[in-house]
Amino acid sequence: KTYEDLYKFSVNNSDDFWGELAKTRLDWYKPFSQVSDCDMNSGNIKWFDGGKLNVSVNCVDRHAAKHPDKVALIWEKDEPGNTEKVTYSQLLAMVCKISNCLKDSGVKRGDRVAIYMPVSPIAVAAMLACTRIGAVHSVVFAGFSADALAQRIQDAGVETILTTDQGVRGGKVIELKKTVDAAVQKCPSVKRVFVSKRTGENAPKTNLDIDLDAAMKTASENFTPEVMDSEDLLFMLYTSGSTGKPKGIVHTQAGYLLYASMTQKYVFDYHDGDIFGCVADIGWITGHSYVVYGPLSNGATTVLFESIPTYPDPGRYWEMVERLKINQFYGAPTAIRLLLRYGDSFVKKYDRSSLKVLGSVGEPINHEAWEWYHNVVGDGKCDVVDTWWQTETGGIAVTPRPSGPNDKIIPAAPMRAFFGIQPAILGSEQEDLQGVNEGALCIKNPWPGMARTIYGDHERFMDTYYRPFPGHYFSGDGAKRDEEGFIHITGRMDDVLNISGHRLGTAEVEDVLDEHPDVAEAAVVGVPHAVKGEEAFAFVTVKENFSRDHETLVKELQGLVRERIASFAVPSQMLVTEGLPKTRSGKIMRRILRKVAAGQVDDLGDISTLADPTVVSILIRDSNFVF
Numbered sequence: 001k002t003y004e005d006l007y008k009f010s011v012n013n014s015d016d017f018w019g020e021l022a023k024t025r026l027d028w029y030k031p032f033s034q035v036s037d038c039d040m041n042s043g044n045i046k047w048f049d050g051g052k053l054n055v056s057v058n059c060v061d062r063h064a065a066k067h068p069d070k071v072a073l074i075w076e077k078d079e080p081g082n083t084e085k086v087t088y089s090q091l092l093a094m095v096c097k098i099s100n101c102l103k104d105s106g107v108k109r110g111d112r113v114a115i116y117m118p119v120s121p122i123a124v125a126a127m128l129a130c131t132r133i134g135a136v137h138s139v140v141f142a143g144f145s146a147d148a149l150a151q152r153i154q155d156a157g158v159e160t161i162l163t164t165d166q167g168v169r170g171g172k173v174i175e176l177k178k179t180v181d182a183a184v185q186k187c188p189s190v191k192r193v194f195v196s197k198r199t200g201e202n203a204p205k206t207n208l209d210i211d212l213d214a215a216m217k218t219a220s221e222n223f224t225p226e227v228m229d230s231e232d233l234l235f236m237l238y239t240s241g242s243t244g245k246p247k248g249i250v251h252t253q254a255g256y257l258l259y260a261s262m263t264q265k266y267v268f269d270y271h272d273g274d275i276f277g278c279v280a281d282i283g284w285i286t287g288h289s290y291v292v293y294g295p296l297s298n299g300a301t302t303v304l305f306e307s308i309p310t311y312p313d314p315g316r317y318w319e320m321v322e323r324l325k326i327n328q329f330y331g332a333p334t335a336i337r338l339l340l341r342y343g344d345s346f347v348k349k350y351d352r353s354s355l356k357v358l359g360s361v362g363e364p365i366n367h368e369a370w371e372w373y374h375n376v377v378g379d380g381k382c383d384v385v386d387t388w389w390q391t392e393t394g395g396i397a398v399t400p401r402p403s404g405p406n407d408k409i410i411p412a413a414p415m416r417a418f419f420g421i422q423p424a425i426l427g428s429e430q431e432d433l434q435g436v437n438e439g440a441l442c443i444k445n446p447w448p449g450m451a452r453t454i455y456g457d458h459e460r461f462m463d464t465y466y467r468p469f470p471g472h473y474f475s476g477d478g479a480k481r482d483e484e485g486f487i488h489i490t491g492r493m494d495d496v497l498n499i500s501g502h503r504l505g506t507a508e509v510e511d512v513l514d515e516h517p518d519v520a521e522a523a524v525v526g527v528p529h530a531v532k533g534e535e536a537f538a539f540v541t542v543k544e545n546f547s548r549d550h551e552t553l554v555k556e557l558q559g560l561v562r563e564r565i566a567s568f569a570v571p572s573q574m575l576v577t578e579g580l581p582k583t584r585s586g587k588i589m590r591r592i593l594r595k596v597a598a599g600q601v602d603d604l605g606d607i608s609t610l611a612d613p614t615v616v617s618i619l620i621r622d623s624n625f626v627f
């Protein structure tokens with residue numbers, strides 16, 4: 001069957017499609033009685049109701065039984081060239097030991113457990129141990145401040161935290177335990193803190209601490225898994241906070257796992273024996289679905305990347321690809337744009353012939369970055385998949401592959417719906433826009449990986465995703481359908497510019513600015529204008545050796561936008577600056593730039609997810625030099 005046939009079947013016979021896959025791809029204690037029972041108007045969503053299973057069994061036990069010595073995890077440690085491998089049977093032992101430690105200390109089914117650990121086998125085993133005992137994990141990126149961690153602990157009523165003494169990223173030590181202790185000061189709910197050793201330096205101690213490594217030494221390697229219902233909570237995870245206060249998104253057992261598993265296999269054309277290299281942190285949904293649950297449910301070898309793309313130099317990713325013989329590489333546009341600045345030599349010195357598929361996720365990828373990824377990193381031989389999805393969708397929803405192997409891939413667009421997903425582009429009157437058109441990206445039908453709620457706030461869930469376009473899931477992003485029916489992402493709806501009645505996505509203007517050879521990165525926001533309603537304001541950073549004057553550059557950029565888009569799109573103000581505000585997951589926070597552009601720097605909103613707060617003062621300083 002062709003992709004088209006299968007796709008049509010998947011949306012027209014959704015229950016047959018997902019039901020059959022759930023039966024054959026997952027191991028069940030008890031079969032489900034109903035494939036789906038979803039009401040997108042009330043937000044009551046159930047998949048595989050009545051079924052009983054355990055996620056850790058699906059990710060570990062069944063593979064350990066078949067091929068105990070196959071490598072499950074390759075830990076690419078921060079220290080260059082240092083790797084540790086964990087086989088499926090070793091992973092099973094680790095998971096069972098941690099499960100015993102958790103249970104012995106009083107952690108029960110349904111409890112929320114915070115994991116604040118670097119990307120590492122112990123962190124993955126901790127996630128899986130939670131699933132084994134039926135606890136709900138909440139992984140918090142091990143780089144968030146004590147306040148951000150405390151907020152997440154309080155929101156979820158966490159009693160148990162797993163952490164390490166310290167972390168290391170890019171050669172820098174991060175005081176994880178110290179941060180946990182500071183957070184716990186504000187969180188009386190916390191009863192215990194499991195601490196594992198990463199550096200072995202003297203981390204501070206409190207009377208809540210349990211030495212995880214010591215406890216594991218004596219713990220049993222067997223643990224009978226909890227029998228979970230399909231719709232029991234699996235994990236909660238906070239969104240990146242690009243648009244405001246992060247949302248504690250809830251995913252459940254069977255639907256999420258099946259969707260992560262299917263997308264990992266088919267989007268990346270994963271085959272048995274491949275080495276799967278997703279470089280996301282486990283603190284983000286990409287790490288959950290494509291470092292942990294997707295690959296492990298498929299019995300794959302998955303890479304855990306603890307470092308950063310520029311350590312010890314900008315060749316880190318490609319040196320690792322050569323050494324580990326990675327077949328699928330999955331990263332973010334922010335990193336690709338950063339590495340592109342350093343030129344091709346860091347890529348070309350390494351053998352990348354193992355690569356088959358290159359993935360991108362997190363933000364719209366601009367054309368210049370896409371071409372570089374395709375031509376330089378992939379030597380023009382790999383499929384580049386720009387994958388659109390969100391914490392809320394659980395897995396990839398719009399993506400160039402799967403499709404026929406000879407079906408074309410166009411640059412910088414996610415193009416096609418994944419099986420079972422029916423995207424729709426809706427207009428301001430909530431009308432379903434057909435043909436070539438632009439509007440709000442929605443999904444018309446339920447799918448197994450969809451979020452079930454926002455933890456403790458179902459009203460916010462309904463208001464955000466289901467009430468704006470009744471009967472549809474609303475993504476919050478804007479999209480455009482082209483002449484061939486392919487989908488392009490125009491940016492976030494919150495960021496859409498409305499200039500003299502013309503609606504314009506930020507991504508479109510940024511893409512043009514990014515193409516200028518001197519521009520490293522660009523971010524565009526709207527500022528109020530008495531007559532036009534809004535005007536575009538552009539922030540740009542320049543590449544390494546730029547030394548010309550800013551005014552000339554600004555003129556060139558304005559000319560470029562006029563030529564490529566239209567005069568109305570030309571930013572009326574531009575700021576050449578040193579850095580852009582980003583979330584800790586590497587996304588540009590345009591809401592902060594909007595405030596800077598409007599001169600409202602005293603009221604920046606929730607900045608707990610901002611990666612580097614000093615950027616804001618740099619922006620304020622530079623804003624005296626707006627052109």
Ligand code: ATP
Pocket residue numbers: 239240241242243244245246247284285360361362363364365386387388389390391392414475476477489491492585587
């Ligand atoms: P918050 O919801 O808290 O504002 P966030 O939306 O950044 O944060 P995530 O769930 O991590 O949190 O990111 C999902 C968003 O990332 C998408 O809604 C979209 O805006 C953007 N995104 C992800 N992949 C792509 C892509 N391939 N192309 C364009 N945008 C993408």
Ligand code: MG
Pocket residue numbers: 239243390476
């Ligand atoms: Mg979002």
